[in-house]
Amino acid sequence: MSVDVNDPGPNGENGFDVRARDMRRTSKHGLARWAGVLGVLCFLAGGLLYLNRDTNTRSDAWEWNPEPYDPPVQYAFVPENAECHSWFSRPEDEETEPPLITCTEWRLRVNYTRGRGNQSIGIPYAAGCGGYRGEASVGDDDCTSDIQLYDAASQVELSRSERRGMPLRVSRDGHRVAYLSKKYLQLVGWDLPSAQMKPISPRLDARALDDLRGVEISHDGEFFAVSFAGSQPRLLITEFSTGKTTTLPGFCGVLGLSNSASRIAAHKECSDDDLTPAGTVTILKRDGTVVGEWTGAQFVGNLSPDGRFLVAIHSSIGADDDEYLITHDAVTGKIIKKLRLRLLSEPSDAIGYAWLNKSEYIVQAETPEPGGSFGYYRVNVESGASRRIRDLGLNPGEAVSLGSVFIES
Numbered sequence: 001m002s003v004d005v006n007d008p009g010p011n012g013e014n015g016f017d018v019r020a021r022d023m024r025r026t027s028k029h030g031l032a033r034w035a036g037v038l039g040v041l042c043f044l045a046g047g048l049l050y051l052n053r054d055t056n057t058r059s060d061a062w063e064w065n066p067e068p069y070d071p072p073v074q075y076a077f078v079p080e081n082a083e084c085h086s087w088f089s090r091p092e093d094e095e096t097e098p099p100l101i102t103c104t105e106w107r108l109r110v111n112y113t114r115g116r117g118n119q120s121i122g123i124p125y126a127a128g129c130g131g132y133r134g135e136a137s138v139g140d141d142d143c144t145s146d147i148q149l150y151d152a153a154s155q156v157e158l159s160r161s162e163r164r165g166m167p168l169r170v171s172r173d174g175h176r177v178a179y180l181s182k183k184y185l186q187l188v189g190w191d192l193p194s195a196q197m198k199p200i201s202p203r204l205d206a207r208a209l210d211d212l213r214g215v216e217i218s219h220d221g222e223f224f225a226v227s228f229a230g231s232q233p234r235l236l237i238t239e240f241s242t243g244k245t246t247t248l249p250g251f252c253g254v255l256g257l258s259n260s261a262s263r264i265a266a267h268k269e270c271s272d273d274d275l276t277p278a279g280t281v282t283i284l285k286r287d288g289t290v291v292g293e294w295t296g297a298q299f300v301g302n303l304s305p306d307g308r309f310l311v312a313i314h315s316s317i318g319a320d321d322d323e324y325l326i327t328h329d330a331v332t333g334k335i336i337k338k339l340r341l342r343l344l345s346e347p348s349d350a351i352g353y354a355w356l357n358k359s360e361y362i363v364q365a366e367t368p369e370p371g372g373s374f375g376y377y378r379v380n381v382e383s384g385a386s387r388r389i390r391d392l393g394l395n396p397g398e399a400v401s402l403g404s405v406f407i408e409s
Contacts, residue, residue: 072174
C-alpha cells in the first residue's frame with residue numbers, strides 16, 4: 001500500500017505530522033530500529049505485489065495502431081513448440097467463460113537496411129544487424145527482425161475442450177497481411193506501407209470461427225478471400241482499394257485467386273471433420289459467374305497468378321515412391337503436364353505451398369519422419385527443374401506463410 005505524504009489528515013494536517021512529533025522524542029537508536037522494520041515491511045510488500053502481478057496485462061489491454069512500414073515481410077511463422085499452444089484446455093467445471101482468442105504467437109520475419117524507408121511499425125522489436133547471413137558477410141546496417149504481431153490470433157478456443165489454430169496470410173510481395181484481429185474480432189487486411197487496415201469479414205464468434213475454412217490473398221495482393229462452411233457456406237471476396245466485399249454463396253473452400261481476382265478457384269464440398277476441401281473444383285469470375293467445373297480433384301490446390309492452371313502433388317503407388325507435380329487446366333481439369341519431382345537424392349515428402357511467379361511453384365521437402373524438413377524449393381512447372389531457396393531456413397516454424405521469400409541485397 002502507498003501513502004501520499006501530502007494527503008491531509010482528518011484535521012487538515014499532514015497525515016505524518018502526529019507521528020513526526022512522536023518520533024522527535026525517540027533516540028537515534030529507536031529511529032534506526034523503526035527504519036529497519038519499515039524497510040523489511042516494504043520489501044515484503046513489494047515481493048507480494050511482484051508475485052501477484054498480472055503477466056498478461058500487455059496482451060489483454062494492448063491496443064495497436066499500426067504505423068507505415070516499408071520493409072517487405074519475407075514470411076510469417078508460429079514458433080516451434082510455442083508455449084501458449086501447448087496449454088491444456090480449461091477444466092469442465094471452471095465457471096468463467098473461456099477467452100475466444102487464446103494465443104497470439106504469429107511473428108513476421110523481415111530483412112531490411114537500417115535507415116531505409118519507414119521502419120516504425122508501431123510495435124517494439126529487436127533487430128539483429130551485421131555479421132553473417134549464410135556464408136556471406138553483411139554490413140552493420142543489414143538487419144533481420146522477428147516481429148511478434150500481438151494483434152494476430154494464432155489459436156482460438158471454440159469450446160472448453162476444443163482449440164484451433166488460426167491462419168495468417170502474407171501477399172507475394174510481402175506488403176499485405178490477412179489475419180484474425182484480437183482487437184476487432186474479425187479478419188482484417190493490412191497494408192504495411194500505408195498502415196491501412198480494412199475488414200475482410202464481419203465480427204466472428206466461436207460458431208463462425210468453427211465454420212472458417214481458409215483465408216487467401218490474390219497474387220498481386222489486391223483481393224482477399226475468406227471461406228466458410230457450415231449451414232451457410234460462402235466466400236467473401238474483398239477488394240482492398242475500395243473495401244467492397246462480394247459474397248459468393250454455396251462455396252466452402254478457396255484454392256486461390258488470380259491477379260485482380262479475375263478468376264477464383266473454389267470448392268463446393270467440405271468435410272465436416274476435416275478442414276481440407278474435397279471434390280468438385282469450380283472456376284468463377286469475381287461476380288460469381290461459373291466458367292468451369294470438374295471433379296476428381298481432391299488433392300488439387302493453388303491457382304496460378306494468371307488463373308490458367310491448378311497444380312497438385314501426387315505420390316505414385318508402388319515401390320519407387322516417386323512424387324509428381326501435376327498441372328491441370330483450371331477450367332477443364334485436363335492434365336497439361338506431369339513432372340517427376342527431383343528435389344533430393346534421399347527420400348522426402350513434398351508439400352505444395354504457393355506460386356512464386358507464373359512459371360515457378362514453391363514446394364517444401366519434408367523428412368520421412370514427422371517434424372523435419374529439407375527446406376523449400378522453387379520448381380519450374382514447364383521443365384520440372386528445381387532449386388533450393390536458400391533464403392528460407394530448413395524449418396522456419398510450426399506454421400508458415402510465405403511472403404516476399406527472397407532477401408533483398
